[in-house]
Amino acid sequence: MTLEILTSDSLAPLRHGFVTRRGGASSGIFHGLNCGAGSSDLSEIVAINRARVAEAFEVEALAGVHQVHSADVAVIDAPPPEKPRADAMVTATPGVALSVLTADCQPVLFADAQARVIGAAHAGWRGALDGVLEATVEAMVALGARREGIVAVIGPTISQRAYEVGPEFLDAFLAEDGDHARFFANGRGDRYHFDLPSFGLHRLRAAGIGHAEWTGHCTYSDPERFFSYRRSVHAGEADYGRLISVIRL
Numbered sequence: 001m002t003l004e005i006l007t008s009d010s011l012a013p014l015r016h017g018f019v020t021r022r023g024g025a026s027s028g029i030f031h032g033l034n035c036g037a038g039s040s041d042l043s044e045i046v047a048i049n050r051a052r053v054a055e056a057f058e059v060e061a062l063a064g065v066h067q068v069h070s071a072d073v074a075v076i077d078a079p080p081p082e083k084p085r086a087d088a089m090v091t092a093t094p095g096v097a098l099s100v101l102t103a104d105c106q107p108v109l110f111a112d113a114q115a116r117v118i119g120a121a122h123a124g125w126r127g128a129l130d131g132v133l134e135a136t137v138e139a140m141v142a143l144g145a146r147r148e149g150i151v152a153v154i155g156p157t158i159s160q161r162a163y164e165v166g167p168e169f170l171d172a173f174l175a176e177d178g179d180h181a182r183f184f185a186n187g188r189g190d191r192y193h194f195d196l197p198s199f200g201l202h203r204l205r206a207a208g209i210g211h212a213e214w215t216g217h218c219t220y221s222d223p224e225r226f227f228s229y230r231r232s233v234h235a236g237e238a239d240y241g242r243l244i245s246v247i248r249l
Contacts, residue, residue: 036242
């Protein structure tokens with residue numbers, strides 16, 4: 001089955017995409033294109049799925065990191081034998097395909113097409129609050145990108161209507177900036193709904209880049225196309241698949 005790869009005109013002409021779960025070899029709760037080696041899916045099946053993605057992007061291997069919900073950025077010249085502990089990558093090396101895994105968190109692809117510098121970030125609420133998006137921009141600038149020339153696109157992520165949180169979650173954001181209250185809507189009782197993609201866009205635009213957008217896809221509400229950690233918890237499933245997003249020079 002052909003892979004489904006969502007793209008943005010803003011990142012053209014660079015090869016990139018947010019790959020949905022369609023077209024994979026996994027079965028059961030991982031049905032489709034599960035690219036998470038850290039899941040309990042069969043490792044050989046995950047390898048098949050990742051190979052299909054690499055083939056689609058015309059590379060032998062996908063560069064990735066061991067994601068830890070940090071603000072750390074790795075500079076990648078070639079797919080490393082051991083994944084560095086970080087949540088974002090940047091490169092100016094032609095032929096390197098940067099990839100991040102998500103299952104509700106924000107996958108963010110960056111590019112300064114003119115300077116030929118790209119980046120990819122895994123930005124959950126913790127990483128976004130701690131500055132992983134800004135750190136990615138800074139790392140790209142250090143490689144020769146122009147801040148005003150950088151475009152960033154947030155891919156499929158959990159939307160506000162599906163992201164219910166408690167008061168302690170709100171407190172963590174207000175402790176940094178009282179204005180962050182605008183990213184929360186009242187829910188039932190003491191619950192709130194957090195707007196992760198709007199928060200991501202806010203941080204990207206405040207970093208002074210040329211353009212930032214969200215594709216508008218919600219991982220939670222579209223089980224046919226996307227894996228979702230939160231949906232798997234609500235369904236009582238033992239594990240969940242991981243989506244992959246890729247950009248290459």
